[in-house]
Amino acid sequence: MEKRHITIKDIAKEAGVSTATVSMVFNNKDKNISKATRDKILKIGKDFNYIPNSIARSLVTKRTNTLGLLVPDIVNPFFPEIARGAEDRARESSYSIIICNTDDDVERENNYLNVLSEKMVDGIILTHSANRSDEKKGLESCRVPLILIDRDYDLENLIGKVLIDNTSASYDGVSYLIEKNYKKIAYIAGPLNTRTAKDRLNGYKKALYDHSIEYDENLVLVGEYRSQWGSDASLRLIENAYDIDAIFCGNDLIAIGAMKTLGEHNIKIPDDIGIMGFDDIYISSLVNPELTTIKQPNYKMGYEAVNMMIDYLENENIKEKTLILNTDLIIRKSC
Amino acid sequence: MEKRHITIKDIAKEAGVSTATVSMVFNNKDKNISKATRDKILKIGKDFNYIPNSIARSLVTKRTNTLGLLVPDIVNPFFPEIARGAEDRARESSYSIIICNTDDDVERENNYLNVLSEKMVDGIILTHSANRSDEKKGLESCRVPLILIDRDYDLENLIGKVLIDNTSASYDGVSYLIEKNYKKIAYIAGPLNTRTAKDRLNGYKKALYDHSIEYDENLVLVGEYRSQWGSDASLRLIENAYDIDAIFCGNDLIAIGAMKTLGEHNIKIPDDIGIMGFDDIYISSLVNPELTTIKQPNYKMGYEAVNMMIDYLENENIKEKTLILNTDLIIRKSC
DNA sequence: ATGAAAGCGCTAACAA
């Protein structure tokens, strides 16, 4: 436990060469080093169980091969897929990921930005705090390359953004319902204070419009992204005897609540009422495999964000890019 | 973007002092530095937007304030809570967490161990690969302080372990059912190839034994941790007309599948059949709030593991510790 | 109360 770590100096001495030579060997800048010394050095490295000190290397190269990933909360089932996609892409290029939970707290977010700066991460992938509003200071002064994911936000000095096209996602979903001959489609939405939620509502409206179906604001119920709200809202819809034949849901929790309530009232899915929802948190597929959903490409979002970052870091690719990912319509039994 | 970073050298020059003084000020080793110079240095730091380079610091202090966290897959809903608990405790002491997904692959795990070693993380928290069996090499030669969580494993040179008492967890769950007057309790289990699963089965047996209920191996069905298996197994139980009045489930997916099937057969819960399961992946609480479950203290597991690690790192607390966490019985409607 | 200087382990010119 206590014994000093082996350094290239030790190896150099042991091999009777200079540290420069050893360094080159371990960095595969071998081109003009004799196979003999190369092999000797490698062997000694193995024998002594040499572990390079990448901190020392980072100090001179100014690269840490580490990225920061800021998400609101990894426990929110929306984010693990993003983290996994990010980590997978990172690993492909030998980067590591430092994960940070911001809880949508601007101060925490700024603090992490600082810490990551100090740790010299090569880049930061960030789902910016929903509460940031106009408090851009921390973000704008961030000297580390930044890529935004999921939530759009106006900012200078960005490397890029990776977003989801929520408008066309709900447009596609609602259109699909319409083409299945559901004409009276209610929308149980989550809170409308995010761009995401507004886009989804717009997609719903646009789909109706393009199919010459009149928009009826009584069929749009705005509440929370919780299954209880799905239950309550669907109950309201059926109790008020609205003439509906389908329900489009703001996310999967809502959809699950709605399905449950409909079931309790012996309303058959999809014969009596069709149901569709965003698979925001991937519960549908686990628990209600019969629910037709719009699947978020979260894994891809994380993967592409890191891909964009590494592209920037390694190829000096600086043109700002905005990558807009499409969702998938997962067709199952219920519609 | 291109301008050189400010260093303590710049600040020292600007303030007309030595780098040593500047360093001490920024490290709060102020005791004998005049308030005047202190303030001057701090002001210059602020004005120049000085960001300390913790890589350089790490090189000399041999501390990175970074921990590694190895989990099989952050997308598996079992792990985000662990990661969150770990990150929360880490943040309290200004540590960061590098997250690594091993996919239960020994080679990947060993590779991460290496990378983290090179990055000089101060410690590693690890859910060891289920497939490791006797391939201890990578782990045993790891020079970084190691703490095991969730899955037990025999290993020298450990700082400690944080585990869950699965035996007494299922013992408590089954006992609770028995005390609620359910006497014929079936057990739908996941695969028995892990210590965890075996412990749970033993707890079940022990609870029966202690309550003088005879163990009937026909009532124990072994399958997968999937809701489909919960459906299939419960179907088998009712079709074979076993005389049961409760089902104890190996995890929540199984329980959800079972509940669904029972519902489809108009079997009432909990009147006809009581149900209980391990809330392994926290789906119950989201989707089936009426399901009584045994909640895993995963957040706490992550939190305590990092706590133990930091205790070791900062207080040289070396006695090997095994912390065994208890589960909680979450009593809801169904039992 | 402050400064000088050595050095953490490594890389990268530049020399040889």
Added chain:
DNA sequence: TTGTTAGCGCTTTCAT
């Protein structure tokens, strides 16, 4: 093909 050397930015004795 290999060695010399000068740092990277910081901490830390030991002087003063």
